[in-house]
Amino acid sequence: MKMPTNDLEGAPVECLPLTRPPVPLFSLRPLAGILLRQVYLYRRSIPRWMEIFYWPLLDLLVWGFLTLYLRQGVLPGTTAAQALLGGLLLWDMLYRSQQGISVVFLEEIWSRNLYNLMVAPVTPYHIIAGAMMTGILKIALSSGTAILLAYLLFSYSLFSLGLSLIPFVLCLVIMGWALGIMTTALILRFGQEAEVLAWGVIFLFQPVSAVFNPVSVLPDGFRQIAFFVPASHVFEGMRQVLSGRGFSWPQLGWALVFDLLYVAGSLFLFSRVLKRARKVGFSLKLGS
Amino acid sequence: MSDGHVLVARQLTKRFSPDRPPAVDGISLEVSRGEVLSIVGPNGAGKSTLLQMLLGILTPDSGTVRIFGVDIIRHRRRVAHLINYASTDLSLPYSLSVRENLEVFALVYNLPQPGQAVSEMMERFSLEPLAKTKVGRLSTGQIARLSLAKALISRPEILFLDEPTATLDPEASAEVRQLLLEQVRKERLGLVYTSHNMREVERLSDRILLIESGKSVACGTRDALYGLFDCDNLEAVFIRSVNQARQDRRRDENADK
Incomplete structure (x- = not known):
């Protein structure tokens, strides 16, 4: 069959002139459009507003408390x-442990695969358990590398903490899991705009975890809060070992007690969010 | 449960807000082994809400969904391995290759011989040349084929598909339709299917459920619906049934006032 062809092919063709001039390169209106998109985004998003004030405040607290501690000159150089x-x-281990769980869920949301898993014969608790195992592998790789580099570059061995390192790491990993589950629950509840929490929520605990300074340096209110944070007991215990005062069983005990409470609380929150999701429906896209 | 029914849903109702009418209002349906039931309705008619309840991931306010006699809302884990789902709104992990994705789901569905199941699906859906290609690099049609392979890898007894050909060109749609029909006939699986493509629904369905504003308008074979609405094609049936349902609703609302 002969296909119909364009009869005018080859003939000179005249185009109509431009009906409107192009957008000027330095026009402000397109720029205003881009800005407006961000304004609309922030107008409706509490997590995004939090982020603006969150990081400077946390940095100020962490470095401020460290400065107070260094000024005291209690420990030898x-x-x-x-x-x-x-x-x-050790802080990095806590961070990786929390990220291990929340990022696994985020990956499924980003790739629009979470719903496939919800339909499959696995429970969300299977996904959490899988994420915990992934987290342990990530910690082994990233912390292993960091520990080796700290030894090679700064002649510092984390293993100088001896056997106490094992319970310290365990307590931090468990706290990370609890915060990871809590963050995931918030992302499932509030959608992808709560994604910033996955990266930021752990740092809310940094000033009261006494990572770089003892609890005694903190102002009274912060000190009281720090008691309820498992990581603060771990880091206090670490400093006690390093200063040659031996291993503190009470610190380990408190860390484990609060770890268990954190895990129980985060699992409770997660189950409530799932129950609500079954009532109001899962979003297929979970997008902003 | 009637003999041969793999899925029986009765009086499903779901209301998301007390100020608004129910998203699904008293819908009942059943699907037999080897039967294709299409759910058809305008946007916002409640098709996706209905599918979510049939899949057991959304709790209805009232009504029941039984799969092989098991209440899926209460005992989802007992029957979750017998069902599967694919939708154009979903994808699969972009950074994994076609084969890797199928391997993951073969394990998730606890298949006894995952490697063999993956190879079978790759062959059946002509995915071998794409085995090492990442999902992010696939065309929409290829993703649709992979999604179907993922949905069928677990050998489901009931397959739920939400507009599986919505984003495909006519050639890819025809290919997917052909693959689906082959699977339904070969494996005798029950297929619950939503689509806005009336020609496709006509070709694929054994029965069609028409819904509007969450309510069942009519359910029957293609020819029965033609007769009921005095039309000779499904598009005309759709338009006439929806208009009629809307008129009835307005009349009822006015009568209430």
Whole structure:
């Protein structure tokens, strides 16, 4: 069959002139459009507003408390440096543990796959358990590398904490899991705009975790809050070992007690969010 | 439950807000082994809400959904391995390859021989040349084929599909339709299907459920619906039934006032 062809092919063709001029390169209106998109985004999003004030405030608190501690000069220079590096390495484990869980859920949301898993014969608790195992592998890799580099570059061995390192790490990983489950619950509840919590919520605990400074440096209110944070007992215990005062069983005990309470609380929150989602429906897209 | 019915839903009702009418209002349906039931209705008619309740992931305010006699709302884990789902609104992890995605779901569905199941699906859906391609690099049609492979890898007894061909060109749609029909006939699975493509619904369905504003307008075979609404094609049936349902509703509302 002969296909119909354009009879005018090859003939000179005249185009109509532009009906409207192009948008000027330095026009302000398109720029205003981009800005307006952000204004609309922030107008309706509490998590995004939180982010604006959150990081400067937290940085100020963490570094401010550290400055107070260093000014006191309680620990000899070497031990203080060890405490700082040890604090940093252990804090990273807590961070990775929390991220391990929330990022696994976020990955499923980003790839629009969470619903596929909800329909499958697995429960959300299977996903959490899988995320916990992934988190442990990530911690082993990232912290293993950081510990090795700290030894090679700064001659600091985290293993100088001896066997006490094992319960310290365990307590921090459990706290990370609890915060990861809580963050995931908030993301499932409030959608993808609560995603900033996945990266930021852990740092809310940093000033009251006594990572780089002892609890005694904190103002009274912060000190009282720090008691209820498992990580503060771990970091206090770490400094006690480093200063040669031995292992503190009471600190470990408090850390474990609060860890269990955190896990129970986060699982309760997660189950409530799931129950609500079954009542109001899961969003297929979970987008902003 | 009647003999041969793999799914029986009765008087399903779901209201999301007390100020608004129910999203689904007293819908009943049943699906037999090897039967294709299409759910058809305008946007916002309640199709997706109904599907979510049939899948057991949304709790109805009232009514029951039984899959092989098991109440899926209360005992989802007992029958979750017998159902599967695919939708154009969903995707699969972009950074995983076609084969990797199927491997993951073969394990998630606890298949005894995951490797074999993956190979079977790859062959059946002509995905072998794409085995190592990441999902993020696939065309929409290829993603639709992969989604179907994922939905069928667990050998479901009931498959739920939410507008599986909505984003496909006519050629890819025809291909997906053909694959679906082959599966339904070969595996004798029950298929619950939503679509806005009336020609497709006509070709695929054994029975069609028409819904509007959450209510069942009519349910029957294609020819029965043609007769009921005095039309010779489903598009005309759709328009006439929806208009009629809307007129009835307005009349009822005015009568209430």
